[in-house]
Amino acid sequence: MLKRILAVVCAVSFLSACASQKDGADLYGNGQGGWNDNVNISDLQDTAMTQKFKDANQNVVYFALDSSSLDGDSKAVLSQQAEWLKANPRVLIVIEGRCDERGTEEYNLALGERRADEARRFLVMKGISSDRIRIISYGKERPVVPGSTEEAWAKNRNATTVAY
DSSP states (O other), X not given: OHHXXXXXXXXXXXXXHHOOOOTTGGGEETTTTXXXXXXOGGGOOOOHHHHHHHHHSOOEXXXXXXXXXXXXXXXXXXXXXXXXXXXXXTOOEEEEEEOOSOSOHHHHHHHHHHHHHHHHHHHHHTTOOGGGEEEEEEETSSOSSOSSSHHHHHHHSEEEXXXX
């Protein structure tokens, strides 16, 4: 009988460990409303909240060539995001920095990080807790628009906010 109980406990523990994440429950750390430090950002998949955020907000801000400075349009977009995030305090976000295909991989990863960080700093300045925000740079590795045209390059110089 003891072996059977032990087997059931082990099976339940194993299945719990393998269970897929639902509704972002595993994203939150320590009940504080911030990110769980064990979450691997690059493994995240879109959730229903991702779509709700995109439906309510423009989720991309664009940058000039070789720049991480926010212009007036970008600040307006981020201000709208900040208001939505204030109204939805359990939502966590990742800001993805991107670059066009020109430049070295190392340079573009650093520039993408500066772009994502600039958007993060603006949101924090608007009252969003930094515990709710993570950043990642994709550099030129995950273009939004494929191609080697000015139009494609302009669309790929961005910071994209993704909600979870």
